[in-house]
Amino acid sequence: MSGLSGKTALVTGALTGIGRPTEFAFAQEGSRVVVSGRRDDAGQALVTELRALGAEAEFVRADVRREDDVRNLVNKTVARFGRLDVAVNNAGTEGQPGPLTEQSAETYAATTGTAKPLEIEPSCPLV
Secondary structure (H helix, E strand, C coil): CCCCCCEEEECCCCCCCHHHHHHHHHHHHEEEEEEEECCHHHHHHHHHHHHHHCCCCCEECCCCCCHHHHHHHHHHHHHCCCCCEEECCCCCCCCCCCCHCCCCCCHHHHHHCCCCCCCCCCHHHHH
């Protein structure tokens, strides 16, 4: 990931799984990072770790299943850093376990947390 120094990167579902190392990767490249998830304590702990490495980092609690939370997330990102350059739409929940081919539209939407890429929609005018 080159050319990311000074860019603002937002990662949904950043508290566990792939989202967590993604935040560290952006931070190591010199990006300003926004940590997003549903658990305040884990979000603040991750921000503390990222700041200890010298990164500019903020936590914004958001549940991507709620459109108002997503708009607030994007607005707070832009208010804090002045821009949004990268959005990693990583959030998901524990849906019905099993192969993708056996998922219905409803169980797939429950697993990915949203039925459409809601995170991008409100940020389009800001990118």
